[in-house]
Amino acid sequence: MTDRYASFVQTGAGRALVKRLGLPDPPRLRRHTPGDPLVPGPVLLGSSAGGRIADQAGKILTAAGVELADPVAAHDADRRFAALVYDASGVTDSTGLRQLYDFFHPQARSLVPSGRVIVLGTPPAECGSPREATAQRALEGLTRSIGKEFGRGVTAQLVYVTREGDAGTPVSLESTLRFLLSGRSAYVSGQVIRVGAGTAVAPADWDRPLDGQVVLVTGAARGIGAALAKVLARDGAQVVALDIPAAGDELAAVANDIGGSAVQLDLTAPDAPTRLAEHLASRHGRVDVVVHNAGITRDKTLGRMDADRWDSVIDVNLSSQERINDVLLERDLIPAGGRIVSVSSIAGIAGNRGQTNYATSKAGVIGLVDSLSPVLRERGISLNAVAPGFIETRLTARIPLTIREAGRRMNSMAQGGLPVDVAETIGWLSWPASGAVSGNVVRVCGQSLLGA
Template identity: 45%
Template sequence: MTDTYTQFVNSGFGRSLAKQLGLPAPVPLRRHTKGGPLCDGPVAVIGEGEHVSDIVQLLLDHGIDTSTDAETYGGVVFDMSDARSPRDLAHMRENGADIVKRLGRNARIVVVGTDPDLLDAPAEVATQRALDGFVRSLAKELRSGATANLVYAPVEHNRPAVRSAVEFFLSGRSAFVDGQHVRLDENTPGVNLSADEPLAGKVAVVTGAARGIGAAIVEVLARDGATVVGVDVPAAQDALAKVVNRARGTSLALDVTAPDAGERILQHCHKRHGGFDIVVHNAGITRDKLFVNMSAEKWDQVMAVNLESILQLNEVFLGDEGLGTDGRVICLSSQSGFAGNRGQTNYSATKAGVIGLVDTTADIAADRGITVNAVAPGLIETEMTGRMPFATREVARRLSSLQQGGDPVDVAEAIAWLAQPASGAITGQTLRVCGQNFIGA
């Protein structure tokens, strides 16, 4: 779906008109390009926490200037992991406000804290929890495609995990992730084989791969080095073949609700690829109706595709023949799963169910080093959202900090990051990819 308003306000006339009338002024987002820079411009590192030297090293490894006397900044990282009393938080204002004032287009703010759930004293917990409110508000104050996100590190130093998360939030991979946090656990993550192809050697199964977000996931996972198995319903076989051929993967025409779906995916992966490492449960449908008018058919179909199929497939994929050590399971939730949506009792129930499923399945899979996470997209420009009434879609686009809908690639980038070996310290979480949509934020 083309966002003609964003195109208009980025033309000369449109820009000045939007300024005069005080209209939203979304800018084209900076997205990841293979081999491209991590950030545009210098990144300041502020704070005295234990991660400062590692963060500076990460930036130097990317050839990024870390001086604090630049005119414009591409980003700022606050290491507040050592903050233990509310008074410590003032450090960010005293040392960071002037730099935030000088952020350029599509800049990044990343705050590193300590996971409050791992602290005991009320003052310590309150201080670290405060960072979440700070980041959410700061993200709403930023303009021109800039984002602010929070990384909660474990009390025990987990250097590779912190490095991977800070890198993601500084990069163009997180273009549509704004005002969010991730929690890192103490498990030492694996190592990405290459910076350009972090998924090299991995085999990934993607359901609902024929179009929309699923097709973007196939493309991004393949770009990052994975061999992809695309799954979609037989009716979408031609479209699926095109997507998968472009990615040099293999396809499997299959309804994920079929009782033998798990076994058939398993057989395909073992026969064609010798196994699999990553599963993305992307297939999903909407059958909207007000609850009072909801037919049994609409209710049951949505439950079967969006929730029951994932439970059923995971039984097989987490069994002996399924995912090996360092496996990755990534599900698609939705903003509707957090906020609810009129006419979507069935859909929102399934997408909230996914959040619970991920939380519990992560515990079950932890012994084998398998992580289980979800991403929850906000408004993403696909055929599914192309069917929304014009005015509803327009309001949904502008009611976010980034003042626009996301592209399928934005969801795919978050999934590809969670699939990396270096993301092994993230499990049981749902990461929102919504541009900090104000609904349910």
């Protein structure tokens, strides 16, 4: 689906009109292309007094071939940076927050278009005093505001890094820094990501971070699922693409295109989890990554909704995930180091009129991450979710024009996202190098103005 307004804004006449009338100005986002450098310029790395993460971050960036700018360059009004990375873990009370102002205030206009801002901190629950926890929680307001202020496709994120990982290997943070700095995170902004002490395995080649991995993708025949299968295969995965028999032709086309395999299966069938487990065991012996992408909508206001609409949405979007997880885990088909990624929605965070069933199911997915991720962590398995906002698909193309335009513009990027944006985020959470990232719900919404 084409966003004609965004295309018009990129023309000379469009830019002039937007500036004159103060209309939304969708920037051209920097998205990932294999072979791209991690960032298109130098990165300015700063730290609060006593920050504990900056040295580790600097080593990661240097090893990744990133040019770290000389701090003296920060005072050069003509110098432009691809990213600003700041270690705020040394801020132990509210007065120390002034250090963030001192770092970011002079650099508010120094970022290139689609630049990146990353603030590193300590999880408030791990802080040594209430004052320190207060100051670290305040970082969320800073990053979310920067994401809305800087414009031109700039994204801003807060990454809480557990103290338990201080003595660990730098790779525990590396996958997250690489994702957030790269074009893979083009439509992710204003997020709070927690990096723990789980096992993370660096790939031999960061251009193929899923080499040798068996990945199951449900709902793979079209839309986000098809884009996801393509991205995961590009990154080296052996993709098992699953969808309902009615989508068999489209599913086969996706599988053939990526060199994967296709499984036609209705996940609501009573024997579906067992049949899926047997297929994975006989063909692959395991499944390293399970991506629960399958989902449906059956929209009606609650007062007009029949029971079948309610039941079918809950069953496909939530209950089927629980049943599949139970069987795969019971049979030890997901090994230690495995990852599970579920697809939620911003509707599960903010709600949506006419979608009580859908919003309930997607909020349940978030509850699944909250409740099950600590249990799976003990088995060395990570569990995360992504929550897409307005993504340009065939479903959103059916939305009435005025509502569709509002959905596109009501975010910091002033445009809808693409299926590949969701796919890239799921891809990052699927990497073996992201094993220390668990229990997160990452919104892919361009920092929507609705919801948390």
